[in-house]
Amino acid sequence: MAEVSGALSRDIVVVGASVAGLHAAHAVAKMGRGLSVMVIGERVRPRYNLPLADRTGLTGPTDLDSTTLRALSQLGSQGVDLRLGARASELDLANQRILVGNGSVSYRALVIACGCAPTIPALLTEESRVYTVGQREEVSALRAVLADPSLAVAVIGAGLAGGETASRLRRAGRTVSLVDGSPEPMGRFGAVAVNSYAALHHRAGVEPCFGDGVVEVVKDGLRRRLRLSSGTLVPADVIVIADGHRPATEWLESSGLALRDGIVCDAGLQAYNHVFAAGDAARWSNPRYGTRMRGEQWTNAADQGRIAGLNAARSITRGAPDSYAGIPYRRSYQHGVRIQLTGFLNGDERVVTQRTGEGEVALFGRENVLHGALAFEHQYLFDEVRAMLTDGVAWDAALAHVGAAVSTGRVPARSGPRLHDIGIRNAICHDVLP
Numbered sequence: 125m126a127e128v129s130g131a132l133s134r135d136i137v138v139v140g141a142s143v144a145g146l147h148a149a150h151a152v153a154k155m156g157r158g159l160s161v162m163v164i165g166e167r168v169r170p171r172y173n174l175p176l177a178d179r180t181g182l183t184g185p186t187d188l189d190s191t192t193l194r195a196l197s198q199l200g201s202q203g204v205d206l207r208l209g210a211r212a213s214e215l216d217l218a219n220q221r222i223l224v225g226n227g228s229v230s231y232r233a234l235v236i237a238c239g240c241a242p243t244i245p246a247l248l249t250e251e252s253r254v255y256t257v258g259q260r261e262e263v264s265a266l267r268a269v270l271a272d273p274s275l276a277v278a279v280i281g282a283g284l285a286g287g288e289t290a291s292r293l294r295r296a297g298r299t300v301s302l303v304d305g306s307p308e309p310m311g312r313f314g315a316v317a318v319n320s321y322a323a324l325h326h327r328a329g330v331e332p333c334f335g336d337g338v339v340e341v342v343k344d345g346l347r348r349r350l351r352l353s354s355g356t357l358v359p360a361d362v363i364v365i366a367d368g369h370r371p372a373t374e375w376l377e378s379s380g381l382a383l384r385d386g387i388v389c390d391a392g393l394q395a396y397n398h399v400f401a402a403g404d405a406a407r408w409s410n411p412r413y414g415t416r417m418r419g420e421q422w423t424n425a426a427d428q429g430r431i432a433g434l435n436a437a438r439s440i441t442r443g444a445p446d447s448y449a450g451i452p453y454r455r456s457y458q459h460g461v462r463i464q465l466t467g468f469l470n471g472d473e474r475v476v477t478q479r480t481g482e483g484e485v486a487l488f489g490r491e492n493v494l495h496g497a498l499a500f501e502h503q504y505l506f507d508e509v510r511a512m513l514t515d516g517v518a519w520d521a522a523l524a525h526v527g528a529a530v531s532t533g534r535v536p537a538r539s540g541p542r543l544h545d546i547g548i549r550n551a552i553c554h555d556v557l558p
C-alpha cells in the first residue's frame with residue numbers, strides 16, 4: 125500500500141491503475157519530457173490479465189498471483205510514482221487538486237481512468253454467495269465456493285463476460301443458467317446474434333433465459349432458486365452477476381464535471397481545462413461517428429489511455445492534441461467458439477448473414493455504409509470485414525467482396541489495406557503495455 129499524506133504536487137496525476145490509467149502513465153513517461161507522473165489506484169492488484177483461453181480465471185489452473193498486469197513493475201522503473209491502495213475521494217477543479225486519503229495532490233494535468241464498477245440488483249444485495257466478475261478478489265472467492273460441484277450456478281447478464289463465465293463453468297461440469305432481462309443481450313447486434321448465441325449455449329448444456337428478468341428469490345433449506353418474470357424457476361445456489369457495470373464516477377459528483385453515464389469529453393478526451401478521461405469511464409465524442417459514446421473494451425481503454433496521457437502532457441507543453449476515432453471491438457471464446465463483434469450500430473441496420481462450414485459472419489449496414497460485423501468463428505472473413513470497416517468501404521462493395529470470398533472459398537484481392545497493415549491489435553491476450 126502506498127497511501128498519500130500531506131499536500132503533494134505532480135505535473136500529471138492519473139486516477140485509476142488499470143488498462144487506461146497505466147497506458148496513460150506509460151505514454152507520458154515514454155515522451156521523455158521530464159514530467160513527473162503519479163498514478164493513484166484504489167486496488168493494490170488492479171484488473172488481472174488472463175490468457176484468452178480462460179479470461180474468467182474461474183476454473184483453470186491459472187495462478188492468480190501471476191496475472192497482475194506486468195506493466196505495474198515496468199512503470200515503477202520508469203520513474204512513475206505508483207500509489208496503489210489509495211482512493212481519490214474528491215476533485216477540486218478550481219484549485220487543480222485531488223483529495224486522496226488524508227492528503228491531497230495538485231496537478232498541472234489530470235487523467236481520469238476510473239473505469240466501471242459492478243452493481244448488484246437490489247433483490248440480491250442481502251443474499252449470500254453472490255459474486256461479481258472481473259476483479260481478482262471476487263474470482264478467488266468464487267473459485268473457493270465452486271470447489272463444491274453440487275452447487276448450481278445462475279449467471280445474471282448474458283453479454284460477453286456473462287456468456288464466457290457460463291461457458292467456463294459448464295465446461296467444468298457445473299449446472300448453469302444464463303439469465304438476462306433483455307430479449308437481445310447482445311445489444312444492437314439484434315436477433316441474428318441472439319439466435320446463434322442462445323443456440324450455442326443451449327447446445328452446450330447452459331440454459332439460456334433471455335428476456336426473462338429475476339423477480340423473486342425462492343429458498344428451500346440450503347438450496348436457492350430464482351423466479352423469473354415468466355414464472356420459470358432457475359437453480360441458483362451460487363449467483364454470478366455479470367451485468368450492470370456503471371462508470372465509477374460517484375467521487376466526481378460534486379466536482380462540476382459533466383457526468384452522463386460517464387465523464388463527458390470531447391474528441392481529444394478533454395473534459396475540462398487540463399482534465400482528460402480515458403477508458404470505460406469516458407463518454408467521448410467519437411469523430412468517426414459524430415456522436416458521444418462510451419466503450420467497454422480493452423483496446424479502447426488502452427488506446428484512449430495513451431491518447432489522454434499524451435494530450436494531458438501536451439496541455440502543459442502547449443502541443444496540439446490528438447483526437448480518438450476508435451471502432452468498437454470485442455471478442456470472446458465460449459464453448460470452444462470464437463465470437464467477435466465490431467462497429468457501432470443504431471439497431472436499425474440492414475443485416476446480411478453468410479454461413480459456411482467455417483462459421484457465420486453477419487454484416488450490418490445502412491445507406492450504403494458498412495457499420496459493423498459479428499462473427500461466430502470464420503476468422504479470415506471477419507478480419508476482412510474489420511479491415512473494410514476501418515477503411516470505410518461502401519456496403520455494396522463489402523457485400524460483393526464477402527460474397528465472392530464465400531463462393532470461391534478464397535479472399536479476392538482488394539485495393540485497401542489488410543487488417544495487419546492497419547495494425548489493429550488483438551483485444552485482450554496481451555499485457556497492458558507493448
Ligand SMILES: Cc1cc2nc3c(=O)[nH]c(=O)nc-3n(C[C@H](O)[C@H](O)[C@H](O)COP(=O)(O)OP(=O)(O)OC[C@H]3O[C@@H](n4cnc5c(N)ncnc54)[C@H](O)[C@@H]3O)c2cc1C
Binds near residue numbers: 211375454
Ligand atoms: C469479466 C470481464 C470480462 C471482460 N472481457 C473483455 C474482453 O473479452 N474484451 C475486451 O476488450 N474487454 C473486456 N472487458 C472489459 C475490459 O476489461 C475493460 O474495458 C477495461 O478493463 C477498462 O479499463 P479501464 O482502465 O478503463 O477501467 P478498469 O479496468 O475498470 O480500471 C479502473 C481502475 O480504477 C480504479 N478506481 C476507480 N475509482 C477510483 C478512485 N476514485 N481512486 C483510485 N482508483 C480508482 C479501480 O479500482 C480500477 O482498478 C471485460 C471486463 C470484465 C469485467
